[in-house]
Amino acid sequence: MCGITGIFDTRGKRDIDRAVLHRMNESQHHRGPVEGGVHVEPGLGLGHRRLSIIDLSTGQQPLYNEDGSVCVVFNGEIYNYQELIPELLALGHRFHTRSDTEVIVHAWEAWGEACVERFRGMFAFALWDRNRDTLFLARDRLGVKPLYYALLDDGSFLFGSELKSLLAHGGLRREIDPCAVEEYFALGYVAEPRAIFKQARKLPPAHTLLLRRGQPLGEPREYWDVRFTLDNPISDEDACEELTARLKESIRLRMISEVPLGAFLSGGVDSSAVVALMAGLSDSPVNTCSIGFSDPAFNESEFARRVADRYQTNHHLDIVESDDFDLIDTLARLYDEPYADSSAIPTYRVCQLARKHVTVALSGDGGDESFGGYRRYRLHLMEEKMRAALPLGLRRPLFGALGALYPKADWAPRMFRAKTTFEGMARTSVEAYLHSISILRAPMREQLFSARFKSALGGYDVSEVFARHAARAGTDDPLALIQYLDLKTYLVGDINTKVDRASMAHSLEVREPLMDHELVEWLATLDSTRKIRGQEGKFLLKKAMEPLLPDDVLYRPKMGFAVPLARWFRGPLKQRVQESILGARLADSGWFNRDYLQHLVSAHNNGSRDYSASIWTLLMFEAFLRNVMEAGEPA
Structure with missing residues (x-):
């Protein structure tokens, strides 16, 4: 795992300032503390920070082809590189290292832009081909590895693994995009391809970007998408067998390492399945790492201990x-953009713990999206049955009125909390799903934002993100549709962002066997009843793991990686909330309705409402303004 950055002159061959390139590169030192390297030639500069995992002695970057005309900087892992080497050798290419990085160089020479279609892995890379006067950027299919870029007013094109490397250049304007703020307060993150600053963009997952000197910057090109065909006639028994075999292969590929390797073990189904299968593939005990909480309501470490004991791991x-x-x-400094998933705290801590013992850790991330594990999926399917019974023309006015009139009863038993359900019934399936997952739903954002900010939005609404992806989903199956939406939004913008920044802060590489694209493609051929059957999520995964894991791990209620926000904000963080949310920084922006901010804080403090998620989102936005916007230009 590494950090990459660079500068490309799109208009000519002006000299690249080495000091600026070095500063951009060193801003990501945490991503690769082992060594750094740069490549500079007229009109181009590439930087790389290395965390050595494979080919420790000769895998330094930037890495070149035989005559030095092709150069690459690469972040990630190509898991099938050992399969590609013989094929490239047969085509006449010569290898000087044993690294997966060199495969990228020769694959480009052999297959051009289509090289990414041959890679199985997590990656973001930039490749320079001097003979073609071309810079080629690529990002992996599921967006595990990040890649930011920006075109400056003077024609300089910047890119980097983290937004801080672009900021370190000094030429990127810290001008916030109001549309990104709208997305943030709805989703808790800024959705691809947007970034928090107007000049910057994220390269979307499964996309490449080709730049040629003297030509306008084109649009990214998509090279892969998942199709939910749901047409696999396989039986449950055979599906369990094939799933286990596919998981073993995915995990085996991700266990290739020349440095200490282990796994996160939360005690949930996904990480427990990964550890159980790792144990069967390893000649020595697996290293496992868990975080427990002193508050038993948030602590599932006992379940992790049971799995660790069963497989005799080094726990x-x-x-x-x-x-x-x-x-x-x-966290505000680490993420560069506003980011509001509070589970970033325990994720940061478990990465901190893991790095004391290993350099590479396998995770269970991605399992909920592909196997159908989220509770919200089951609730959505229940609502879909009701939506199917009445046409939208009847539902919208009827349930819209009920939703507006019904009180928000956070204090009441769950069966009486019908406001969200009524509001969802008044919407289309896609609108309802967005409504259900939003931190501040549309009516709340309407009250949160000032008239000045709404004017700056120009009518933009976060629903455009979901509508765009839904139009390309290629399925009207209720579960498959929202799985597709999550693969395009939540998995990338929230889960992968959280794990990448938290792990790289500690120079730890995290690998993701449940996000193997071939596994995701196969799961998308299975009928949705293999994911959710009755009220049981992850049906197929749990059935496949029954011989390997105890029932109280497989079939207990999902806990998640939560922290006690509601109690914090009424207790030890009460004063900080007052100062941050009702202080001058948010007020001076002119973007927020102070009366509504006061309502959020007061209603939460007196216990009449649980606004903890909204307050955390505002708290992290204020921290972003203070730690990133006011940080000033680099020295």
């Missing part, structure tokens, strides 16, 4: 105090 457990909220400013 490492850290107990984190439930009031572990000192990371707010650290």
